[in-house]
Amino acid sequence: xxxxTQTPKFQVLKTGQSxxxxxxxxxxxxxxxxxxxxxGMGLRLIHYSVGAGITDQGEVPNxxxxxxxxxxxxxxRLLSAAPSQxxxxxxxxxxxxxxxxxxxxxxLSVL
Amino acid sequence: RKEVEQDxxxxxxxxxxxVAFNCTYSNSASQSFFWYRQDCRKEPxxxxxxxxxxNEDGRFTAQLNRASQYISLLIxxxxxxxxxxxxCAVTNFGNEKLTFGxxxxxxxxx
Numbered sequence: 001x002x003x004x005t006q007t008p009k010f011q012v013l014k015t016g017q018s019x020x021x022x023x024x025x026x027x028x029x030x031x032x033x034x035x036x037x038x039x040g041m042g043l044r045l046i047h048y049s050v051g052a053g054i055t056d057q058g059e060v061p062n063x064x065x066x067x068x069x070x071x072x073x074x075x076x077r078l079l080s081a082a083p084s085q086x087x088x089x090x091x092x093x094x095x096x097x098x099x100x101x102x103x104x105x106x107x108l109s110v111l
Numbered sequence: 112r113k114e115v116e117q118d119x120x121x122x123x124x125x126x127x128x129x130v131a132f133n134c135t136y137s138n139s140a141s142q143s144f145f146w147y148r149q150d151c152r153k154e155p156x157x158x159x160x161x162x163x164x165x166n167e168d169g170r171f172t173a174q175l176n177r178a179s180q181y182i183s184l185l186i187x188x189x190x191x192x193x194x195x196x197x198x199c200a201v202t203n204f205g206n207e208k209l210t211f212g213x214x215x216x217x218x219x220x221x
Contacts, residue, residue: 033208035211040119040213041213042115042198042211042212042213042214043155043198043209043211044211045208045209045210048208058208059210090154090155099157100157100209102154102155102156103154104153104154105153105154
């Protein structure tokens with residue numbers, strides 16, 4: 001039972017580098033989202049998608065891009081990494097509330 | 112003011128005790144309410160939804176107070192395995208986006 005798979009689990013970047021965090025789900029869920037979690041800040045929504053070809057911004061979208069070309073995949077792109085983007089990133093999917101299934105997370109450090 | 116607020120704790124509670132914590136929300140249009148559990152360095156997982164009439168799942172009871180705009184989680188006969196961070200989450204009417212609180216950290220002491 002794969003569920004929601006995030007890769008990589010850990011990543012260290014230098015300021016200015018770009019990278020893509022991968023997220024894939026095998027539950028045929030329409031709704032997918034990306035959160036970042038920082039100490040004292042809780043989970044904050046970055047971008048979300050209600051289906052293939054449809055994306056929208058969440059609470060903290062600046063510095064991130066997303067696309068949803070298939071139901072299964074929802075990659076998150078960091079265009080030019082900054083130290084402020086050091087965080088734990090979670091991808092989640094659902095067929096509708098309440099139960100969002102989260103991936104195991106990606107721990108990103110930007111130096 | 113944050114849309115969803117929780118006391119970050121930590122709550123250090125002896126095994127077997129009852130513990131309760133609240134979560135306040137600022138938007139009176141909030142429609143749906145949930146408690147998630149997050150273990151250290153793990154992903155959040157849904158613990159329970161919170162219904163207007165209140166709901167119970169074993170040792171866990173969740174309640175909603177719309178007048179005062181808060182939800183609560185009560186854990187009875189606490190176990191060591193209940194040690195975790197408990198996140199509340201709300202959605203607004205017609206919106207599937209979850210807004211999370213910062214979480215309340217609970218440690219059950221033997």
